[in-house]
Amino acid sequence: MALHKTPQADIRAKTRRYFEISLIIALVIVTAAFAFFPELEQESVVIEASQEIVQIEDVEQTRQENRPPPPPRPPIPIEAPDDDVIEDIDISSEIDFTEELEAPKTPPAPKKEIEEEEVYFEVVEDPPTIIGGLDAVRKHLIYPDLAIRAGVEGTVIVLAYVNSKGVVTGTEVIRGIGGGCDEAAMDAVKKVRFEPGMQRGKPVNVKVSVPVRFRLN
Secondary structure (H helix, E strand, C coil): CCCCCCCCCCCHHHHHHHHHHHHHHHHHHHHHHHHHCCCCCCCCCCCCCCCCCCCCCCCCCCCCCCCCCCCCCCCCCCCCCCCCCCCCCCCCCCCCCCCCCCCCCCCCCCCCCCCCCCCCECCCCECCEECCCHHHHHHHCCCCHHHHHHCCCEEEEEEEEECCCCCEEEEEEEECCCCCHHHHHHHHHHCCCEECEEECCEEECEEEEEEEEECCC
16 A cells, blocks of 8 residues: 655655745845945955066177197108119010921820729629638627626627728728727728638629627627
């Protein structure tokens, strides 16, 4: 059920009346003030400000009275007269232009000696063999200290270049194990002699692989 305010309890209903009454009273007061107090004295306010005078002085431009003298000009070189007179020299040559001259002969070019590279066979009828077998290689083999301390073991495959006289002219490592064993194996193979390889009954240069085994006891 909605509640309704009674006219006696409604404050907003009398607001307009109160506003009009207060406005009439204010107008009456203002009118009475102008009627009884027509003259009002106004105080004059004087503001004093101090004026500062700034004098601007002209600064004279400084001038350099004592300027350094300009550097002296370099002296112009003058050729000194020479008492010695150079006499004209008459250069004459006796050349017979009618004489036929022979062209200079070019020296013969030096003959280049053609060095034939040695050819090493990889496969022959009778391959080279080590004199004394692999025991001869072991006699010249030195086990490196670094490999011993590191415990390096294994087999190094050395490719030996054996000429027709059974002498090792060069070596290569096909498979190495490191630790200085590769170099030691090549040095040992270089110190042995081979029975030369044979091809059609003649000794020839052959490449042969030599296994060198390193084993710690």
